[in-house]
Amino acid sequence: MSDMEIPVGPQHPALKEPESFRFELEGEIVKSVDIRLGYVHRGIERACQDRTWVQAVYLIERICGICSHSHTTCFCQAVEDIAGLEVPRRARYIRSLIGEMERIHSHLLWLGLAGHEVGFDTLFMYAWRDREVILDALEAISGNRVNYGMNTIGGVRRDLTDRDVEELRSAIRILEERVGYYTDVALEESTFRNRLEGVGKITKQQAIDLGTVGPTARAAGVNVDLRRDDPYAAYDEIPFNVVTAEAGDLLAAAEVRLGEIRESIGIMKYILDNLPDGPIAVKAPRRIPPGEACSRYEAPRGEDIHYVRSSGGDKPERVKVRAPTLANINAVAESMKGVRVADIPIIIAGIDPCFSCTDRMVRLEDRISGRVEVLRWQDLSRRYRR
Amino acid sequence: MMLEKIIALSRKSSPWVCHFNSGGCNACDIEVMATLTPRFDVERFGIQLKGSPRHADILVCTGPVTKQIRERLLRVYHQMPTPKYIAAVGSCALSGGVFYDCYNVLGGIDRVLPVDVYVPGCPPRPDAIIAGIVKVLQKMEADALELGDQGRASAAEGGNSRVSH
């Protein structure tokens, strides 16, 4: 068969988001990939400069609906750092709690989508059915299923009532039973394993060189987890394990994510048992004193970094976001060479991408000649690797 | 009239949906996906999510329209066979939402395409999305029966639409 090109995206059933991949095929084998990002670039970083500190939190939350809590926590931590605010202990616990719930919802979402990508819709249905349990709990606590809006600069906006705690405990019981069961079943299903094993493989060295983060890195044996390495919120007081695997393929990534769900449930239990009393927020000033800070957060997909600078006004002077998918996308490009068409969706899905935080372009301006260059992603990664 | 009735019935009972994210934050998208899952199971109404816009009757758009996506959105719309309907899901898709003044955002879907039903929310709950789709179905039925605006309003009665003053 002659060579041909197939476009995947920006509107394609495997991608729930508009991204464009162009694959040059030789038969069923991928010869080269051209990734084109930028369809969901909305210019949030710039827009933050036009928002007050209060408004910016909600805008940051909407960088992405899946790990919204990660972004706001990360941002608020940076701002609190600049303003020198001491977040109450109870608020830190609640932040961690919501963070872990978000991790569970996000990993279940991934498991379902992974099933969907390889034509295993039953797994998709089961995983998403059980995900509703955690979404219900989140809705009860925060008032919304997604984009919880729990964070504010200086603490959290809503307190956990006793009833919430009770409901959470029963949700945890259901989750523990069902999630444990289904995830085991999923990993035992040989056709599903067959689609994951050895696919999208990266070595430990590659994982380090390409700068991968989160489950993608941990699946390749890189033992990193900010919750342990650079504790924030309440993680310095909570015991938990970092789950890693060795193989570096998608099966390992699945195992890591499933292991993390179990750890997260453990963390939630610990938090509910040890929830300290006290206020949930300190009052934040409308104007943040001048200064800059960088904050890191272990989002479900890996390390999220926010850099914030204030010039003393009621609006941020600069906000810079480095979200996890951006760090992982190089690994996708790497593991995509020479694969078969059938594996494309699952490899893309493997890092659990969601591009709404990743879309960006780089504008280089030569100070001397004044020449301006806009680089697309592939140009950038080409340069970067050489 | 008989034939029209049959057509109206078949159209409103078998809406195939194509989902397009024009630059949203994912939350709306996962809620659209969630309507397919056992809790909400829109296959009850014959709704199926189709990958190809050629097979779709309703285009469900989420997210604000970014400058770069505009072209694609139009292309997907033109690939759909008539009669076609658009449901804008989420505040972004309605007006740009929190991204209203971003430099790369054009605004809501209706800046580019004619929207039939607006579903506010950030993100709307899956129930609210279903309620919105049901509205599209009412409109479809009314259009197939060629009731005109008057009839459309009465066919839409019983939904939660407020009669405008």
Place this chain on the structure above:
Amino acid sequence: MAIIDDLFKILVFPGFLFVVNLGLFLEWLDRKIYARLQNRVGPPWYQPWLDILKLLSKEDVIPEGASRFMFTWLPVFYLAVTVTASLCIPVGTYAAIYSFPGDLIVVLFLLTLATIILFLLGWYSGSPFGRVGAVRAVTQFLAYEVPLVAALLTQALLADSWSISLVMARTTVGFPRFVVVHLTALAVALISLQGKLLRVPFDAPEAETEIVAGPFTEYTGRRLAFIRLAERTEMAVGVGLVSDLFLPFPARLGVLGFVISAILVTFVLSVLRASVARFRIEDTTVLAWKYILPFSALGMVLAIIVRG
């Protein structure tokens, strides 16, 4: 009168209307069982019919880059071929419209033709997804066609005939004696039928997440309706064939037995669809040649031994 009688047979029962409706009914059954297996409610019973009606009332689009002639006529041929195949399938004891000593071969040939049309459908639709899908359809065809034929051949050998109605009658009689051979062949037939009908795990040719809808990506309106009808008819033919040849009910209980068997076969196919992930196209080939084919050959050898 004879003409009217024949026309009735061809157009209504057990001809066109019957198979098409049977096919649509089986589609609903399949979707419903699939949904229930996934703990959801699933579509109402009239869904497949309304889907078709809706498609008929939609705009037809001929995309740029597609061959107009092929694009228009292939769906019609597709339906014609599958309906013709159905005319050879006896509905239980109710004899088929065309019944002759070699009708099993003819049905197999027509089903092969259907796959070739499927290839052309995709190839001339002017979409890269269509092309990839088309090539996959043919690749897969090579994988399951041989086992399918082998499985049916086993039955034919056991019954010592190439006539569907004869095999049907004799299978029932000889059932207990050849039970091992019989079940081997049945298993192979069910799996390769799943492949023939492009269902999970063998749905690589129209895998939604990879190549949108494969060969059908560009089709709209009436043409898509024809394609869907043809697919359903193909399903009815395949399921009917397996019921007739392998299950004891059609020969004993007539039309009722035929429908019961068809439901049973569909149920098995649905459970299979719900419990596995899709195979890559390469894996399908390997699986077929490495495991299913030897298995079906074993069945054939056994059949020759027991007969001999």
Place this chain on the structure above:
Amino acid sequence: MLPELIRSLFQKPATVRYPVERVPAPEGLRGKPVCDYSMCIGCRMCSRDCPAAAIEMVDTGERTPRPVFHYDRCAFCGQCADTCPKKAISLTSDYELSAFSKDDLVSLERRRGESAAG
């Protein structure tokens, strides 16, 4: 997988019967925000803090302007309710807001206000 599938087959589906029966929304759902005009003092704080610029201050004939919500813009974040010094704004549990026209997505009071103003 198989045993689980068969179990599901005989289990009651997990599907809710929406829209025939509404599922009760949990308490504290962040639905449609509304303002009790009798409590509002027209201080504009809500409008200033709204991240989506969804609140428009409209002259309704009272001494101070009153907030009007544009639900097509609103992000249902609840900041306005948190901000309001008089606790005049609350988020109701009404979430089925879909409409055929954007005109229906402005809080009703505004249109009344407009007609009052002429």
